[in-house]
Amino acid sequence: MENILVFVNPRARQGNQLDSEIKNWLKDQGYNVLNSSFDPKHDKIVDIIKKHRDQKPIVLVGGGDGSVNEALPALVQHQLPLLLIPLGTANNLARSMEIPTDYKKALELINQKNIKNIDVGVANDIHFVNVIGLGLSTQVNRLVRSEWKRWLGVFAFVFMALKVVWRMNPLRVQIECDGKRHRAYSWQISVCNGRNYGNGLVIHEDATLDDNTLHALSTEVEKWWQGFALIPSLLTGKFRKDHPVTVLSGQSMTISTTRPMKVDVDGDIKTKTPVKLSVLSKALRIFAP
Structure with missing residues (x-):
């Protein structure tokens, strides 16, 4: 059973509605969801990833480009794969990667096991x-x-x-x-x-x-x-x-x-x-x- 961390931004468009649906889909597919909840007001994505890094989880981010940015330092440091569910306004990363905006189709990418390595920019160490x-x-x-x-x-x-x-x-x-x-x-x-x-x-x-x-x-x-x-x-x-x-x-x-x-x-x-x-x-x- 593969481990997965789920970070769905409740402030993103559709975020509140889809959090439980995404988690239920993952559990039905046999994935072990490591974190029961996520509140961006109190929880830092990088800290949660660091806590679970030894379990080598997949990291699901449901949100826009800003939500992905919050996870970037930990994803790069620990070399954990990102599953992006585009729920933001512009979704430019998803657009560039041709990731479907339909969340069910985006979820299916996890079973296709096709992982690409892409560049990351750094601005004043960010x-x-x-x-x-x-x-x-x-x-x-x-x-x-x-x-x-x-x-x-x-x-x-x-x-x-x-x-x-x-x-x-x-x-x-x-x-x-x-x-x-x-x-x-x-x-x-x-x-x-x-x-x-x-x-x-x-x-x-x-x-x-x-x-x-x-x-x-x-x-x-x-x-x-x-x-x-x-x-x-x-x-x-x-x-x-x-x-x-x-x-x-x-x-x-x-x-x-x-x-x-x-x-x-x-x-x-x-x-x-x-x-x-x-x-x-x-x-x-x-x-x-």
Whole structure:
């Protein structure tokens, strides 16, 4: 009988409804659920994983990219496989891995036994699996309430972005990437470990979760509303030379600003500039189709 730890975020969309259903399904399939409950207000995922690491459990995370981020340090350190049940708003890791959003189909991956090794990014010693950002995204993530995300989904972010950008000014930034230096005024800088970020945006047409490369995109339009013209390219990751963006790729980066600025990591604000970035090659094991 295989052991499994179950962490379903009750604040994620559908989280409260599905916790017992997921556990019952696992028990019916013959898995031994090691933890009877999980309350993110009082329980830290990394501590629970550390407590049970010697039992070599599979770690199920039901939630969004932020929920996965909470488990990342322990998953990487103890090399335990992740079973992701996408219950969040954007679910970019699931999108990049083509993990089904239907929770029953996602659960079936555990029986298929197909585990892939993917890269993990590091920002100021903080692990991330998808993206770090500063600029517009930081302001939006700081202000959007969890209940808005639950009931409005991605529209909560769109509404807040339109509200915030009116009173925002571009940031003066310096990006060093594998020895090269770039200075600009930017509305938004996103650095991805994988392919997808935001609500299904593509950072680079060739980006993957196992290319041992970080991909950065700096949006450098003169007026914020000019960014709407970039939407087709943001959806495909294909940019022309005349587009007001800078695209950088490398294994290490440093982003500096004239004064310390907050940085969001997989959707939650966790550090500030200057931020040093690197990539851990194939550091996370995850069930995938």
